[in-house]
Amino acid sequence: MNVEVVACTMKSLTVLWLLFATRCTAFPVGTWTDTDGGDGYFSETGEIHQSRSLAPSTSSDKTGQTQNFFDLDIKGRLDEETIDKMQKPKCGFSDVAEFSFFSVKLVWQNKNLTYKILNYTTTMAKNEVDWAIQKAFKIWSDVTLFTFTRIYDNVSNIEISFVSRDHNDHHPFDGPSGILAHAFAPKNGQLHFDNDEKWTNGSHGENLFNVATHEIGHLLGLYHSNDSNAVMYKFYREVDPNALQLSKDDIDGIQSLYGVKKNPVQPAAPNTTNNCLPNITFDAVTTLSGAILFFQDGHFWRKIPQNAKIDLLSISSFWPPLANGIQAAYEYPKKNRVFLFQETKYWALKGYEMEKNYPKNISELGFPRTVHKVDAAVHDEETEKTYFFVGDKYWSYDEQKSRMGKTDPQNITEGFPGIGNTVQAAFKYNGSLYFFNEDQQYEYNMKKKKVTRLLKTTSWFNC
Numbered sequence: 484m485n486v487e488v489v490a491c492t493m494k495s496l497t498v499l500w501l502l503f504a505t506r507c508t509a510f511p512v513g514t515w516t517d518t519d520g521g522d523g524y525f526s527e528t529g530e531i532h533q534s535r536s537l538a539p540s541t542s543s544d545k546t547g548q549t550q551n552f553f554d555l556d557i558k559g560r561l562d563e564e565t566i567d568k569m570q571k572p573k574c575g576f577s578d579v580a581e582f583s584f585f586s587v588k589l590v591w592q593n594k595n596l597t598y599k600i601l602n603y604t605t606t607m608a609k610n611e612v613d614w615a616i617q618k619a620f621k622i623w624s625d626v627t628l629f630t631f632t633r634i635y636d637n638v639s640n641i642e643i644s645f646v647s648r649d650h651n652d653h654h655p656f657d658g659p660s661g662i663l664a665h666a667f668a669p670k671n672g673q674l675h676f677d678n679d680e681k682w683t684n685g686s687h688g689e690n691l692f693n694v695a696t697h698e699i700g701h702l703l704g705l706y707h708s709n710d711s712n713a714v715m716y717k718f719y720r721e722v723d724p725n726a727l728q729l730s731k732d733d734i735d736g737i738q739s740l741y742g743v744k745k746n747p748v749q750p751a752a753p754n755t756t757n758n759c760l761p762n763i764t765f766d767a768v769t770t771l772s773g774a775i776l777f778f779q780d781g782h783f784w785r786k787i788p789q790n791a792k793i794d795l796l797s798i799s800s801f802w803p804p805l806a807n808g809i810q811a812a813y814e815y816p817k818k819n820r821v822f823l824f825q826e827t828k829y830w831a832l833k834g835y836e837m838e839k840n841y842p843k844n845i846s847e848l849g850f851p852r853t854v855h856k857v858d859a860a861v862h863d864e865e866t867e868k869t870y871f872f873v874g875d876k877y878w879s880y881d882e883q884k885s886r887m888g889k890t891d892p893q894n895i896t897e898g899f900p901g902i903g904n905t906v907q908a909a910f911k912y913n914g915s916l917y918f919f920n921e922d923q924q925y926e927y928n929m930k931k932k933k934v935t936r937l938l939k940t941t942s943w944f945n946c
Contacts, residue, residue, distance in 0.1 A: 588704065588740065589668045589669045589670070589704050590669055590703075590704050590740050590741065591629075591640075591669045591670055591703065591704070591741075593640070594627075594628045594629050594630065594741070595629075595630045595632070596629060596630070596631050596632070596640040596641060597631075597632050597633070597634045597639040597640050597641070598616075598620070598631055598632070598633055598634070598639050598640065598641035598642070598643060599633070599634055599635070599639035599641070599642050599643065600612065600613065600616060600633070600643045600644075601642055601643065601644040602644055602645055603645060604645045604676070604678055604680075604682045604691075605678075606680075606681050606682045606683065606688065607682050607683060607684065607691065608773060609772075610771075610772030610773050610774065610834075611684050611691075611773075611787075612682075612691065613633075613772070613834050613835065614684075614772075614774070614785075614835065615684060615691040615692040615695060616643060616691075616695055617631075617633070617801075617834075617835050617836075618692055618696075619692055619695035619696040619698075619699050620699060621800050621801065622696050622699075622714075622727070622728070622729060623696075623699055623700070623703060623729075623737065625744075625800055626729060626734050626737065626738065626744055627703075627737055627738065627741050627742075627744055628741060628742060628744055629703075629741070632836065633834065633836050639672070640670075640672050641672040641673075641674060641702060642672060642673055642674070643674045643675075643676075644673075644674075644675055644676070645675075645676045645677075645678040645682075646675050646676075646677070646678055647677065647678045647679050648679075650675065652673065652675065656675075656677040656678075656679065657677075658677075658679045659679045659680060659681070660680070661677070662677055663676070663677055663680055663689055663694055663719075664676045664677060664694050664695075664698050665698075666698040666699070666701040666702045667701075667702070668701060668702070668704055669702070669703065669704050672702065674695075674698055674699070674702060676691070676694070676695075684724070684787075684790075684792075685724075685790070685792060686721070690724050692724045692727070693719075693722060693724055693727055694719075696714055696727060697714055697715065697719070700714060700715045700733065700737070703737060703740070703741075704740050705733075705736050705737060705740070708732050708733070708736065710730060710732040712730040712732070713729075713730040713732040713733050714727070714729055714730065714733045715732075715733055715736065725792070725794060725795070762922050763779070763922065763940055763941055764779070764907060764919070764921060764922060764940060765777050765778060765779055765907065765908045765919055765940065766778045766779055766780070766808055766809060766810055766907070766908065767809045767810060767811050767812040767823075767824070767859065767860075767908050768812070768908040768909065768910040768917070768919065769812035769813050769814050769821055769823075769910050770814045770910055770911070770912060771814055771821050771832070771834075771835070772834065773787065774786065774787055775787075775788065775910065775912065775943060776812070777908075777943070778798070778808065778809045778812065778908075779808075780808050781797060781798050781799065781806055781807065781808055782795060782796060782797050782798060783795075783796055783798055783809075784796075784944070786943055786944070788912070788943075791945055793944060793945075801835060802823070802830070802832075802837060804830070804837075804842070805823060805825055805830065807825070808825065809823050809824065809825055810824050810825055810826070810856055810857060810858065811823075811824035811856075811857040811858060811859050811860040811871070811872075811908075812824065812860065813860040813861050813862045813869060813909075813910070814862060814910075815862050815869070815882060816862075816864065817864070817867075817882070819833060819834075820832065820833060820838070822860070824845070824856070824857045824860065825842075825856075826855065826856050827844055827845050827846070827854075827855055827856065828842035828843065828844060828845065829841070829842060829843055829845055829848075829857075830842045845857060848871075848880060848887070849878070849880065849886055849887035849891075850871075850873075850878070850887075854873055856873075857871050857872070857873055858872045858873055858874070858905065858906060858907060859871075859872040859906040859907060859908050859909045859918075859919075860872070860909065861909035861910055861911055861916055862882070862911065863911060863916070863929055864911075865929070865930075866929075867881065867882050867883050868880060868881060868882070869882055870898075870909070872895065872905070872906040872909065873892070874905065875894060875895055875896070875904040875905055876892035876893065876894060876895065877891075877892060877893060877894075877895050877898055877899070877906075878891040878892050879891055879893075899918070899927065899932075900932060900933070901925065901927075901933060901934035902918045902920070902925045902927060902934060903918075903920050903925075905920060906918050906919070906920060907919050907920055907921070915927060915928060915935065916928075916929055917938075919940060921940075922939065922940045923937065923938075923939075923940065924937070924938040924939065924940050924942060925937060925938075926938060
């Protein structure tokens with residue numbers, strides 16, 4: 484069985500070719516780090532190009548090979564331009580074309596792959612790691628026939644872990660600012676991130692989403708590209724994670740391996756200029772593992788309260804059955820679930836993954852058949868009640884007993900004085916309830932039964 488691995492670096496160039504024989508013995512061909520001088524660099528890249536032949540080569544030969552690798556004029560001598568290229572961020576495999584594959588086209592036969600996150604970095608919140616990994620998988624599933632499902636038990640096709648130094652795969656990491664990650668080609672399914680790096684969801688550190696997107700390309704069988712706009716480009720580029728998309732070259736490459744998706748998802752381009760429109764309204768709002776999701780039509784904004792960054796994403800790229808929009812949503816933290824409502828049906832999420840055995844009919848919650856949709860929903864941990872708003876009425880659902888209140892429905896104006904007689908969206912944050920109606924937002928104290936602040940709908944968008 485032949486297995487190849489790609490190792491990606493920022494301040495170092497790592498060029499590895501791991502051959503696993505039947506005994507799983509690995510033979511790394513060559514590695515260069517920023518502690519090496521020019522001679523060390525050329526020695527290793529020289530060995531890379533000689534992986535099929537052990538004939539010796541001269542220093543000028545090695546210099547020329549390195550310059551050819553970097554698409555420079557072949558001069559046979561070390562110059563400033565060559566040194567500059569050597570020091571650029573790089574995911575290190577030698578490349579010869581636009582999109583390319585491993586020496587043998589290694590592919591997954593199964594298009595429904597599972598993945599498991601074995602552990603977490605200490606520099607990011609767990610929910611942020613989950614989000615980055617899922618987004619990276621969706622970049623690829625949007626243009627292929629693949630589905631990627633996270634599992635928590637049993638054996639998965641892909642295993643993701645944060646490890647340090649020697650971690651028993653014959654390819655140790657080198658500490659901060661060196662090798663960032665490496666991924667094995669199909670069908671090994673191992674993706675390792677260096678746990679000594681400062682991983683982040685922003686720009687101060689190594690952006691996990693950007694690196695993961697590149698590495699997943701390798702997991703699926705793609706080599707590197709010479710297209711500087713490609714995710715699979717051999718050099719790492721500093722790209723705004725909100726703007727990261729597959730290039731035509733990436734798409735052509737992956738579809739040449741696995742075929743064309745009939746109706747590929749068109750990613751929603753980030754459009755922060757519209758976030759502060761004065762009359763913006765929301766169909767639903769909910770918290771999800773520390774983030775706040777604001778739904779409108781076929782897309783949603785994702786906001787981390789402590790972070791200025793706002794993601795704008797399409798619903799269809801995460802939850803295809805709900806592509807037409809979400810009318811109500813709420814988080815039930817005690818069971819680590821979020822519930823999404825559309826017309827007479829509702830779905831459950833664990834993290835960002837849809838739960839099995841859904842959708843269900845809202846009548847199972849105790850709604851009469853005359854209720855055809857829920858306008859808004861919010862859960863209050865103190866009372867263990869979830870409040871559903873329909874027209875000018877609300878229902879009080881007991882999560883512990885799984886039943887509606889005996890006197891339901893009741894008038895909104897009586898149960899929640901001051902917020903008006905209808906609710907379009909609602910959620911709870913830091914002990915307060917927030918109700919949305921048109922372009923107004925009401926901060927509400929449940930214990931005092933009163934409005935504490937009147938806010939603009941866009942107050943969460945730093946407007």
